[in-house]
Amino acid sequence: MNNIRFPLTLVCLAALAASSLAQGQGLRPGMGITDIMRAGPRLGPPTTAPRSTAAATGAPVQRSAEYIVALVNSEPITNTEVQTRLTRILKENPEAERMPRPELTRLVLERLIAERAQLQAAKDAGIKVDELAIDQAEQTVARQNQISMVELQRRVGEEGISVKSFRNDLRDQLLLTRLREREVESKVKVSDVEVDQFIRDQRSGTNAAVPPDINIAQVLIAVPEDASDAQVATLQQRAQSVAQRARAGEDFAKLAQELSDSPDRANGGALGMRSAERYPTLFVDATQSTPVNGIVGPIRSGAGFHVLKLLAKSQPGASDAIVTQTEVRHILLRNDPKRTTAQAVAQLAEFKERLQKGTADFASLARDNSQDASAKEGGDLGWSRPGQFVPEFEEAMNRLAPGQISDPVVSRFGVHLIQVVARREAKLSQTEQREAARAVLRDKKIDEAFEAWAQEVRARAYVEYRDPPQS
Structure with a gap:
């Protein structure tokens, strides 16, 4: 049986971890060994961690499979959670078998502690994820694995994961993505001086390590x-x-x-x-x-x-760079207390039906209804380069042929109706070269800032270690 690669949202969506089953970038709830090694501080249980009385006296210990291994701000992490994540990692990353099992288990526990602390921070910040966003993420998993939703649910079951647990995983990853956007991404800036230096390094070959x-x-x-x-x-x-x-x-x-x-x-x-x-x-x-x-x-x-x-x-920012550009327009209905996400989806679905029947004009609908600055331009966003839009939008856009209109797309900004007008292969202008270079630098800074922020969140959390995880 082929293992499902679960798309991780944009904690990866910016990095959207590559899937070996699909042809595009992918998201997996649960992280591979490299992610574990990089995620958060590598703090193991302290030498003074509490132990059971039997363990302290050297007597044999008989444990059920389910018990609490750690508390994060009074919220438990169970042995089952650790073993489930460990099993998934070993399936997706066979090379992890080379690591001593106790060390790998410790890293998995630390990853879960870091995630739990971040999810608590998301809850405290009032961040929520709509069921429709989870539906969309679930459909993305199926699409990237080239299978139907029915087949996805069947394979998830064969992996020993209930559909409810799978959707909860997606919800958690979306929450972490939005938390990252709020706490980290919005605060990262790249100066013109940094862009100038990056382009000089690229052209001199100094930045050879930057992936093309x-x-x-x-x-x-x-x-x-x-x-x-x-x-x-x-x-x-x-x-x-x-x-x-x-x-x-x-x-x-x-x-x-x-x-x-x-x-x-x-x-x-x-x-x-x-x-x-x-x-x-x-x-x-x-x-x-x-x-x-x-x-x-x-x-x-x-x-x-x-x-x-x-x-x-x-290479990003190179003077001879040729990229696929997409001319696109959209109608955006923002998140609004007076209109639920479901109502926005229904309204945009009705717009799409009218457009396909020829009884409405996209530009007119955008001017009259879109809650985006592009509304006055009939929703026109001009020619875009790869990576210019949030991944939810770009993933849907990239699946459209010129002239096609998407189904309603839920993003962090609201709900979009997207139409691709045209595509072309074009050499980047000098301004576009600089923006491409800025994007590379920004992604690098975001990764660094997120790692530092995640360590701060972990350090602020009260963690009580119980008995260590056991298979």
């Missing part, structure tokens, strides 16, 4: 979960045929539109120009030494067989 921006297109030949060996062989042969046709010079975008099983086929399979860190590791590794316009594959993932084409590659 890449644009990859794919044709996905999906493999069903229960496919027989004969079916897999047939599908692999079909993927090999696609690769041969692409290498022979056939239009890759046309092949994707006609043959791909991925939602991005409407865009000719193009996944968009973004940092290599925001692509699945499988795709980055496969195209590492591939020249621009080169064809790779088929390669196998949990979703099926992928044939890849490297459309573009450049």
Whole structure:
């Protein structure tokens, strides 16, 4: 059985941890070993941590599987929670097996303590997540794993996770994302002097460690979960045929539109120009030494067989950078005490129906209803570059072909109705180069600021360690 990669929201959504099953960036509730090692202070239980009387006297200890291992501001963390997270990490990161189990378990407990302290801070700050936002996150997981919602719920059950627990995980990750935005992201600034230095370093080769921006297109030949060996062989042969046709010079975008099983086929399979860190590791590794316009594959993932084409590659802020730009417009209904999220979704769904029937005009609806500064421009946001919008918006935008209108999209700002007007590959202007460089620097500063903030939250929390976790 293929493990589901659970999209982590934008505590990752800015970093949206790459999924090996999907073709886009992914979110997983629960973090991999690298995340554990980086997240928060690595403080283990103190040597004076309370122990049971039997343990103190050396007598044998018999414990049930469920007991409290730590209290965070009087809120318990149980042994089951630690073991569940540990199991998930080991499934998603086999290399974690190389770490001594007691050390890995300690790190998992510390990660849970840090998360619990942050969730309490979110509650204290009055941050809430609407059920519709969780619905949208759940749909994103299914989409990025190339499966239906029914199949997602089936696989989640096979992982030993109830749908309720899965949705609670999504809720927690969305809460942490919004807390990060409120406490960290809004306070991070990048000066013009820092941008100037970054661009100089990029052009001199000093910043070689900064991952490049890449644009990859794919044709996905999906493999069903229960496919027989004969079916897999047939599908692999079909993927090999696609690769041969692409290498022979056939239009890759046309092949994707006609043959791909991925939602991005409407865009000719193009996944968009973004940092290599925001692509699945499988795709980055496969195209590492591939020249621009080169064809790779088929390669196998949990979703099926992928044939890849490297459309573009450049360093952020480079003078010759070519990116995929999207001309987009939207209608935004902001979060409002007088209108619930569900009511906003219903209103925008009604707008979409009228637009598809031709009884309304997008620009007119935007001017009359949108609660965004772009309303006076008919909702027009102009030509955008990758990473310019919040991930919820951008993920929905990237799935649209020119002329298409999204379903209502819930973001931290409210609910959007999005229409892609056009796309183009274009060289960045000098101003855009600077903004791309500023975005890279800002992301780095946000990561550093978040780590420091998370340590402060952890340090302020009262943590009482009980008996250590046991398998």
